[in-house]
Amino acid sequence: EAQMVESGGGLVQPGGSLRLSCVASGVNFSVYWMTWVRQAPGKGLDWVANINPAGSDKWYVDSVKGRFTISRDNAKNSLYLQMNSLRVEDTAVYYCVRRPRDLDYWGQGTLVTVSS
């Protein structure tokens, strides 16, 4: 059965850093584009970043460019999101999702709270 499990969320002060991880199973991870999508409390869904299967092509939304870095380790079936210079507005549940164009498999999400 396809499963993606995110971890690494927590409470961090503005300006701080956090690294999110996602371990995939049953989804043939290494051949697919992957993405991070986030959802602020009580709000809708927003894109964060995509990465191609080789890890060589990365797309970011403007609001996180220069602060967030998406990466992957296909040998470990893992996706990562390094988040630096965090802002209060980055507070959200972050979801690891397969296939950015049509988002077929979602993780359960990990909550990131940026607050002083």
Added chain:
Amino acid sequence: EVVLTQSPLSLPVTLGQSASISCRSSQGLVYSDGDTYLNWFQQRPGQSPRRLIYKVSNRDSGVPDRFSGSGSGTDFTLILNRVEAEDVGVYYCMQGTHWPFTFGQGTRLEI
């Protein structure tokens, strides 16, 4: 950036009745491969989103045939027939054709 406008934003329905959600795009959504990456998602309270429909009208495995998607160009529709209590939640359309990919604002379905 492509803007997806959903309507209505709140949708009160009666059990057993039908419901329809519109998603209008600010640009056409046909990708260079010929496919239209307009997808629909359901998010039940307290849960992760779940895909219902992909590429306009293809229903995901395990999704009841009460759900159907249609549309072309810039106008798309999700239809729920014979609404059940388990359908309560927020429904989002999403386009995966033009980067940055975008979501609609969401439509809250309530019984």
